[in-house]
Amino acid sequence: MKHLLRLQDLRKEDIFSILNLADQLKYEQAHGIPHPRLAGKTLGMIFERASTRTRISFEVGRYQLGGMALFLSAGDLQFGRGEPMKDTARVLSRLVDGIMIRAHSQADIEELARYATVPVINGLSDTAHPCQALADLMTIRERKGALAGLRLGFVGDGNNVARSLITGCLQVGMAVTLACPSGYEPADELLAQAKALGDFTLTHDPLEAARNADVLYTDVWTSMGMEAEAAVRARDFAGYQLDDRLLAAARPDRMVLHCLPAHRGEEITDAVFEAHAEEIFDQAENRLHVQKAVLVRLMKP
Numbered sequence: 001m002k003h004l005l006r007l008q009d010l011r012k013e014d015i016f017s018i019l020n021l022a023d024q025l026k027y028e029q030a031h032g033i034p035h036p037r038l039a040g041k042t043l044g045m046i047f048e049r050a051s052t053r054t055r056i057s058f059e060v061g062r063y064q065l066g067g068m069a070l071f072l073s074a075g076d077l078q079f080g081r082g083e084p085m086k087d088t089a090r091v092l093s094r095l096v097d098g099i100m101i102r103a104h105s106q107a108d109i110e111e112l113a114r115y116a117t118v119p120v121i122n123g124l125s126d127t128a129h130p131c132q133a134l135a136d137l138m139t140i141r142e143r144k145g146a147l148a149g150l151r152l153g154f155v156g157d158g159n160n161v162a163r164s165l166i167t168g169c170l171q172v173g174m175a176v177t178l179a180c181p182s183g184y185e186p187a188d189e190l191l192a193q194a195k196a197l198g199d200f201t202l203t204h205d206p207l208e209a210a211r212n213a214d215v216l217y218t219d220v221w222t223s224m225g226m227e228a229e230a231a232v233r234a235r236d237f238a239g240y241q242l243d244d245r246l247l248a249a250a251r252p253d254r255m256v257l258h259c260l261p262a263h264r265g266e267e268i269t270d271a272v273f274e275a276h277a278e279e280i281f282d283q284a285e286n287r288l289h290v291q292k293a294v295l296v297r298l299m300k301p
Contacts, residue, residue: 003113003120004294006106007130007167008193014297015171019138021293022286029064029289036066037296043067044096045123048074048103053260053287054123054131058100061292070096089115098299119298121291126160127187131294132259133164135286137172140215142286143255143279148173153213153250155179155206155240156267157233158186161219161259166194175199179209181236206240210249217257218242218267234266242268255279 001014010018028035043062047055055071062069077088089112092099099116102123103109113120122130141147152169154162158180166186169176175198178186182204185191194200203209210216221237222230247254256268256276260283264270273280 001297003116003122004130004298005109005113005120005122006128007133007164007171010130010171012171015134015137015168018134018290018293018297019141021296022134022138022290023142025292025296026286026289035064038062038097038299039066041065041067041097041299042095043069043098043100043295043299044072044092045069046072046074046077046099046101046103047123048101049124051102051123053284054100054102057287057291058123061288061295065292065295067097069100085111086115088112089120090117093117098295121294121298124160127163129160129164129259130168131287131291132161133168134290134294135283136165136217136257136259137168138286138290139257139279139283140255142282144214149175150214151175151177151212152215152217153177153179153209153211154217155209155242155246156218156237157184157221157223159219159223162186163190165217166190166200167197170194170197170200173198175201177201177203177209177211177213179203179206179240181240184236206246207249210246213250213254215255215257216242216246216250219259220261220263221267222263237267241266242272244269244272247272257283260284 025035045058059069085108093116098119100121100123101109103125106125106127109122109125122128144150152174163186166176221233258280262268262273264273
């Protein structure tokens, strides 16, 4: 495991190795046990997109592991003024011990990794959000005790979050049903990979995704950079709200997850969100623990 660019690049064993270490680090933090496993190491964090959870969790996590993180806004770096990504990769590789990038384009992240000689972590791109999916799996396992055999229903856009989550869930033995409006499905390549990985169903019926689900998951209808499409998306996603009707179709002990930020009253009702807020904010916290585990796996000598 040299980089974390997409969950498709990880084996099942890699995923569980990260989750197990994340559990250990969370335990140590809860009991006041210092864990400076990466003392003196520096992480360069490139941000082309705004961030709350990604920036704070990586910055705090890096500090707790005994090193430091540098916030590098794309507007402050030379690649924002035309320097090739491959040159940025080679410069940063001589100055920091690892790079996290939150970018518009997956292709840019992969080019950065191609030329970097230090580990590169995808903090989000247009097609993938592997750190979020790992935190989701950690949260599900905490609540349910195991992952294999569970059923996840995702209701909403087949976006970067959905794509990584589908891959991660199938790799660990979960079944996944994705319900999204026509025209909002993931790319055909990912759908083919998903069907080859395990029990995956694509539907346009939210009730089908919710039926007998152990976990219900949703995300915003309009992601960053798509604000001009908000009115069209609100129309297209009508009926895809995570509400009491969908919860009633799921298992009685179902859990609800949302990667945040949430637009209450759109993709999820306020009542459903508040009823499952503890699970959702555990999920947000687990970004810290799982990303520390990723940093250790990639950067520890």
